[in-house]
Amino acid sequence: MKDRPSLTAWRVALSRAAHQIFDRPPVLEDPVALAIVGERAVAQIRAAALRYSLRPARYLRAFLVARSRIAEEALAEAVRRGVRQYVVLGAGLDTFAYRNRYSASQLRVFEVDHPATQAWKRRQLAAAALAPPESLTFVSVNFESETLPERLASAGFRGGEAAFFSWLGVTMYLTRSAVLGTLGYVAGLPAGSGIVFDYAVPPATLGLARRAAMRTVMRRVAAAGEPWKTFFAPRELALELQARGFRQLEDLGPEELNARFFSDRTDGLRVGGLGRVMSARS
Numbered sequence: 001m002k003d004r005p006s007l008t009a010w011r012v013a014l015s016r017a018a019h020q021i022f023d024r025p026p027v028l029e030d031p032v033a034l035a036i037v038g039e040r041a042v043a044q045i046r047a048a049a050l051r052y053s054l055r056p057a058r059y060l061r062a063f064l065v066a067r068s069r070i071a072e073e074a075l076a077e078a079v080r081r082g083v084r085q086y087v088v089l090g091a092g093l094d095t096f097a098y099r100n101r102y103s104a105s106q107l108r109v110f111e112v113d114h115p116a117t118q119a120w121k122r123r124q125l126a127a128a129a130l131a132p133p134e135s136l137t138f139v140s141v142n143f144e145s146e147t148l149p150e151r152l153a154s155a156g157f158r159g160g161e162a163a164f165f166s167w168l169g170v171t172m173y174l175t176r177s178a179v180l181g182t183l184g185y186v187a188g189l190p191a192g193s194g195i196v197f198d199y200a201v202p203p204a205t206l207g208l209a210r211r212a213a214m215r216t217v218m219r220r221v222a223a224a225g226e227p228w229k230t231f232f233a234p235r236e237l238a239l240e241l242q243a244r245g246f247r248q249l250e251d252l253g254p255e256e257l258n259a260r261f262f263s264d265r266t267d268g269l270r271v272g273g274l275g276r277v278m279s280a281r282s
């Protein structure tokens with residue numbers, strides 16, 4: 001990623017805002033998703049209702065809200081087990097920290113992102129009069145060239161205590177070694193630590209229709225200057241995670257996501273055939 005705010009982070013945030021506007025009931029209840037993109041963007045989303053009703057747009061936002069929901073449910077479970085640190089890796093315009101119901105003593109939140117994206121987010125927050133809560137610490141990191149553990153430690157993260165991480169919509173934009181390096185770091189944290197992240201499967205492993213859909217997505221993100229670089233086959237990823245010390249894995253593909261979050265809806269909202277969400281615990 002170059003030294004400018006992530007355009008894909010903006011698009012994801014628009015989709016989450018569109019979910020609040022168009023989809024009932026919401027899979028992810030997130031009123032801050034509207035505030036953080038701002039009134040002008042909300043008006044533009046409303047004006048583009050037709051585009052947001054098209055199948056590819058609905059597939060995409062179903063996936064985006066499902067992955068956030070999985071991360072937040074896994075976080076709640078981690079907090080029940082006593083985890084007191086939450087690290088949002090590649091946070092973009094993620095809004096959890098601004099609707100977080102836990103007190104600062106129950107949960108410290110660290111938002112980690114590329115410096116350019118983080119600075120832009122802070123401007124968006126200020127424009128929306130969303131004050132960062134006391135429980136939140138911003139940590140700017142370039143995953144490709146800086147060391148996450150050191151940056152986190154200097155921000156007050158306690159490496160000797162368990163932590164929960166989310167890493168949504170990021171792994172495919174990084175090199176394989178950067179992805180595996182971060183996963184290895186999380187796996188090495190005290191027992192009870194965990195991570196939820198999504199990943200892209202190699203296009204060649206997909207059927208024709210899904211492969212074509214994926215190529216379209218890949219062309220769009222590459223045109224935004226953020227090409228996908230890393231893909232994992234599910235079995236291969238499981239082996240990589242186990243080799244690094246993760247013990248419990250849950251890998252959700254399109255069928256599982258639809259069964260879990262979209263089966264009883266009357267509006268037909270559901271995920272398409274792309275994207276998988278992995279939940280791993282040490």
Ligand SMILES: C[S@@+](CC[C@H](N)C(=O)[O-])C[C@H]1O[C@@H](n2cnc3c(N)ncnc32)[C@H](O)[C@@H]1O
Pocket residue numbers: 001005006008009012013089090091092093094113114115117141142143144167168169170173174
């Ligand atoms: C598609 S956005 C997802 C944002 C957010 N997780 C969400 O779901 O809304 C990708 C995010 O990855 C971050 N990112 C990409 N490459 C990065 C790098 N080398 N170092 C740090 N962050 C990076 C971007 O800044 C951006 O926030």
